[in-house]
Amino acid sequence: NAGVTQTPKFQVLKTGQSMTLQCAQDMNHNSMYWYRQDPGMGLRLIYYSASEGTTDKGEVPNGYNVSRLNKREFSLRLESAAPSQTSVYFCASTLTGRETQYFGPGTRLLVL
């Protein structure tokens, strides 16, 4: 039981490049989330998926897209990376949205 996993662990991009951050959970959770964490700030919600087949915007969705591929996987895509997207990205999941959120190990993204 791996919990929540994320790939890659670290990525460097040039401005304008695209990439997809992958997240998977093996806890049979319905709800999944993407957060970003910037220095000196808490985590801010980018997108979330309350259940398979649904996605909704969070606080800071601009510049990102998501796909809930199936119940296990929730990916985050940057179509044209910008330096302002340099951050640590965390994926999280919870059974129905009313319980503890379990976080993945994070992806450190540097956009030059």
Added chain:
Amino acid sequence: GENVEQHPSTLSVQEGDSAVIKCTYSDSASNYFPWYKQELGKRPQLIIDIRSNVGEKKDQRIAVTLNKTAKHFSLHITETQPEDSAVYFCAASMDTGRRALTFGSGTRLQVQP
């Protein structure tokens, strides 16, 4: 939307002392308040949580109190140890709508041996 403010941003205590971190929230519909501990380079991990039908919850050296009327909640750590040094985040969410966490900006706690 919900807004969570957290104070102080940094806190230094001597080993064995108590530490208190305070948060306020804006949306009276919020009813779930977790606290996360994040060590350097690691993921946030839940240390304690409280729901709005409870005023206080304790787990060994850690306790959380909630004042719904004033819309604030606090984390209390007693008998602090060097391994308590980390960044602590409070958060709030509700049972309807988004059900996602809104986080405070974090408190860096340093416990001096």
